[in-house]
Amino acid sequence: MSLRVNGTILSTSLIVTIVLAYWPLISYRVTTYEKKSFPASGKAWLLNIFEFAGIYLLAAILFTxxxxxxxKTWPFKKINSYLAFNSLSELSQKLHTIKEWLYKKRAIFYVGIFFYFFTFxxxxxxxxKEGWKQTIQVALKVFAQRQSILILTTFIIMAFFLLLLLLTNRFWYVFSITLVINLLLTVSSVLKVTLREEPVFPSDLKMLNSISELLAMVSPILIGAGIIVVVFLTISSIIIQRKLQHRYALKFNWKKRVIGILTLLVLLSGVFFINHKNSPSYLLFNLFRVNKTFFNQGDAVxxxxxxxxxxxxxxxxxxxEPEGYSKEKIEEIMKKYDIEAENINKTRHDWLNNQTLILNLSESFSDPxxxxxVTVSGNPIxxxxxxxxxxxxxxMLSSGYGGGTANIEWQGLxxxxxxxxxPTLVTPYTQLVDTQQVSPSITDLFDEKIAIHPFTASLYKRKEVFEKFGFDQFYYVDSPDQLTYTDKIARNRYISDESAYKETLKALQSNTETTQFIQLSTMQNHMPYGDFYDQNDFxxxxxxxxxxxxxxLVTFMQGLNYTDKAVKEFIEELDKIQKPITFVFYGDHLPPLYSGNDMKKYGLEHHETDYFIYSNAYSRGQMQKxxxxxxxxxxxxALAFEQANIKxxxxxxxxxxxANDLPAATIDPVSSVSNRYNGKQIFVTDKNKMISENELTKAQKEILADYNYIQYDLTAGEQYSASWAQQTVKK
Incomplete structure (x- = not known):
């Protein structure tokens, strides 16, 4: 008796078995989970092995x-007819056919090869890179370890290129457009990673309406070189396209073009599902070993x-979404803090009719x-x-280093x-506020709310965001509510902090009758730091x-000194105003000047700025430090209201x-050197010690859970608590 096995079944079974054996989930189970000990029972260990083997065999049979x-399907049969051969002569003929096809499509393959090396x-x-030896090592590392990324990126670029080509049938125009887009992304990515340790985000595209302000931060030489390149590509593509149109034109009939366009659109639409678990694009990116650690954007790019x-x-x-999120759960939490508010307010004073709060974000302010x-000679502040x-x-814990101002501002408001x-939501102003039906903020508590930002307002969509937050006036450069004070110091391109404080005093003195909130973002110490000042004292x-x-850094410290003097003068003026004013001053992040330090070793220190809360003379009688x-x-x-001792x-x-019962929370500052590594939360105690959520007490975890339920409801949920969060204090 002889056993005969179909070759197709055998070969398919072997291929499936090998693929499953190298599947990451299988290797993880074998190398990690199966090492788990079963000290109480050898039988349990043996049953676990048999269970795994049974699941593996069942999966292999199913996939086979x-x-x-x-x-048996038509596409497979079609591909098989192209590749199958029964003799060497037939193989030779098929290879010759493939060679002819490749030659006819050589322009497309040349483009693919070009963008492969462009990606490299x-x-x-x-x-x-530091020195030529490390430069060589980096080049070898990219070729040796990033082949999957190089290939996947080339496929993505070519899919985009082919889609435009099928739509227009203009080879050189499409090549130039694809190249310019990639050049812009490359240059902007290199600049942003250098300055802020983060890549270009899709949300950054929303800032293109402020292109002039963005270009002001870029070297004029680089801008000039970019213009020359774009002009050269435009002119050369027009000339070449006109002369060689017939050589590079597609010969497809309209049916094939339509099928090709639809196929590419479907494939490219996968970018909107990359982070949907088990979607085709998610699995494809995992197959090519794409780094999905969003908390480490700098290293990931x-x-x-x-x-x-x-x-x-x-x-x-x-x-x-927190587990158990529901309308009933949110209502339960709201009732709990209705009672908590009553308890707190038993010992607090009523708001005065002209109660005033100023939140002052001071650009890059931090004590070097x-x-x-770093050892500083003298004290700039x-x-x-x-x-x-x-x-x-x-x-103050900052989520950014060298940038991220709007994210700090969003948290304060x-x-x-x-x-x-x-982890994938990196800029709430541009990615979140637009999607919220209601955006509760501190402005809801005040009669008059004013924003002062002595710079352009188009970055981070501030105009739209502040309108949604309910600001009555927004003073910025070229705003309808014009700035009165715009002086600068020496050659500094930014309006001085002294001018910003004069603008704030003007707003304070214009209203002594109703409650008033002022969001002030001073800009004097914004990067870059050139040869601004005639004298540097530090x-x-x-x-x-x-x-x-x-x-x-010398220039930056001199700017801090000018800020220091301006703050002193501002506070002296606050003490003369006859209404209760609480002034919160804080730096948003450090400047990107300390690259000589190991950010992973000193990550926390590089994400801490200075803050203080000051009560003016009029309100000092009831304030509490x-x-x-x-x-x-x-x-x-919350801290400002507590210091003011108001309800x-x-x-x-x-x-x-x-604020009082939880340690301060932030994004883990030592997990990477990235400016944005959202998704990995840590806490920092008053002793400046980092701890994890697991180290919180039971009572602290309960408060954190309540807070997360409300935050989820307001940002991503059904907003059951929106009206509750927007209610005002009864006077």
């Missing part, structure tokens, strides 16, 4: 049957390249003497140092925590700043518990 069925250059430019990392950030989730490996000793003050959001030593950045050494931006409103609404009762 699926593959066998697919082999993209990733190579993003890698840090170096590994994935700017194109794939850009696509990674298209499919976003606002915030993971606190940084490791003596007045603020003294103020911090006399009032509520400490360190809304009382919400960016570290609780999804110097430093240390390895934290590389040679090419040393003069920039707080002992809060480390805070998050979302704590400021709160139930939502701000929740924020008060978060």
């Amino acid at each position: 049957l699926v593959c066998l069925v697919l082999q 250059v993209q990733i190579f430019l993003l890698e840090k 170096r590994e994935n390249g700017p194109i794939i990392q850009f696509l990674n950030n298209i499919d976003i989730e606002i915030m993971p 003497s606190r940084l490791p490996n 003596p007045e603020i140092s003294q103020i911090k000793k006399d009032t509520t003050s400490g360190l 809304t009382g919400l925590d960016i570290s609780s959001l999804s 110097s430093f030593e240390g390895t934290a700043v590389i040679d090419s950045k040393k003069h920039e 707080l002992n809060k050494k480390v805070v998050s931006p979302n704590n400021f409103s 709160v609404t139930p939502f701000y009762a929740l924020l008060t518990q978060v």
Whole structure:
């Protein structure tokens, strides 16, 4: 008796078995889970092995049957007819046919080869290099370890190229358009990674309406070179296209073109589902080993390249849904903090009719003497140092380094925590506020609300965002509500902090009758730091700043000194105003000047700025100094009301518990050197020690859970608590 096995079944079974054996889930189970000990029972261990083997065999049989069925379909038979051969002469004939086909389509393949090497250059430019030896090592590393990324990126570029080609049938126009788009993405990615340790995000495209302001931050030489390249490509593509139109024109009939266009549209639409688990594009990106660690965007763009990392950030989730989220759960939490607000307000004073709050975000303000490996000669901020000793003050945790101003601003205005959001939501102003039907913020509590931003307002869609937040006036450069004070210091391109404070005083003095909120963002110390000032009074030593950045830090410290003097004068004027004013001052992030330090070692220090809360002379009689050494931006409103010793609404009762009973929360500052590594939340105690959520007490975890339910409801949920969060304090 002989056993005969069909060769197709045998070969399919072997291929499926090998593929399953190398599947990451299988290898993880074998190398990790199966090493799990069963000390109490050898039988349990043996049953576990048999269970795994049974599942593996069942999966192999199932996938083999699926593959066998697919082999009966028309597409497979068509491909098989092209590839199958029964003799060497037939093989030779098929190879000759393939060679002729490749020759006819050689222009397309040349484009693919060109963009393959272009992708290599993209990733190579993003890698840090010091000296020619490391440059060679980086080049070899990219070729040896990033082949899957190079190939996947080339496929994506070519899909886009072919789609445009099928639509227009203009080869050289399409090639030039594709090249220009990739050049723009490459240059902007290299610049952004260098300055802010983050890639270009899809949300950044919303800032293109402020292109003139963005270009002002770029070297004129680079802008000039870019214009020359674009003009050259435009002229050359027009000439070549006209001369060689017939050689490069597609010969497809309209049916094939339509099928090709529809197929490519379907394939490219997968970018909107990259982060949907088990979607085809999700599985494809995993197959090509794409780095999906959103909390480490800087390293991820170096590994994935700017194109794939850009696509990674298209499919976003606002915030993971907490388990048990429902209308009933939100109503339960609202009732709880209705009672908490009543308890807090028993010992608080009523709001006066002209109660006033100022939130002052001071661009890049931070004490450089606190940084490791920096020794500053003199103190650039003596007045603020003294103020911090006399009032509520400490360190503020920033989610950014060298940038991310709008994210800090969003937290201060809304009382919400960016570290609780999804890793793919990197800019709430441009990605979140638009999607919210209602956007509760601190402005809801005040009669008059004014924003002062002595710079352009088009970045981060501030005009639209502030309108949604309910600001009555918004003062910025070229605004309908025109700035009165626009003086600058020496050659600094930004309006001085002294002018910004004069503008604020004007707004304060214009209304002494009703409650007033002012959001002030000063801009004097914004990067870049050129040769601005005629005299620089401060110097430093240390390895934290590389040679090419040393003069920039000297300029930055001189700017801090000008800010210090302006703040002193502003506070003196606040003390003369006959209404209760609470003034919150804080830096949003550090400047990108300390690249000589190991960010993973000193990550926390590089994400801490200075803050203080000051009560003017009129309100000092009822104020109470707080002992809060480390805070998050979302704590400021609750802390300001507590220092002013005035009543709160139930939502701000929740924020008060978060500020007082939870350690300050932020995005893990030492998991990477990235500016944005959302999704990995940590807490920092008043002793400046980092802890995880698991180290919180049971009572703290309960408060955190309440806060997360409300934040989810307001940002990604049904907004059952929106009206509750917007209610005002009864006077």
